Amino acid sequence: MTTLKRALLLSVHPQYAEAILLGTKTVEIRRQRVAVEPGIPLILYGTSPTKALLGAARIATVEVGHPDAIWELHHEHVGVDRVVFDRYVQAAPEVTALGIEEPITFAEPIPLARIRRALEFRPPQSYQYVSDSFVRDLVLRYPVAKELTKLMTESR
Secondary structure (H helix, E strand, O other), rough: OOOOEEEEEEEHHHHHHHHHOOOOOOOOEEEEOOOOOOEEEEEEEEEOOOEEEEEEEEEEEEEEEEEHHHHHHHOOOOOOOOHHHHHHHOOOEEEEEEEEEEEEEEEEEEEEHHHHHHHHOOOOOOEEEEEEHHHHHHHHOOOOOHHHHHHHHHHO
């Protein structure tokens, strides 16, 4: 068993976070390159109006390519239609497709206001890396986040 040094914290619109956690959206698209390796834990932050950590998953695959190529490969798994996809990736020369597996919904969301009372935390605009110490602090303060411990310590 090895301990991972970081996790990827993604800000996601609540409806897409819910689809990821339900397993109906298994690919998340980002307009910029995301330098992450498969196997790394993923923490989902639901943006406004939810403003809470909602669950976790694991990055299964990472692909970077032209938006049209990524659409051809993953359109059945991105959770949006072509019009929404094209609007999101507009003018991006390349996008990152993050394959997602092992979604875990927290027993209860961890609201931003609660996190800020205990930890220095600012939700990312798109994504940020968080250390294992951030995750340990989160788990110690919020038992509903215990599921993260498994993702952070499982060897892949």
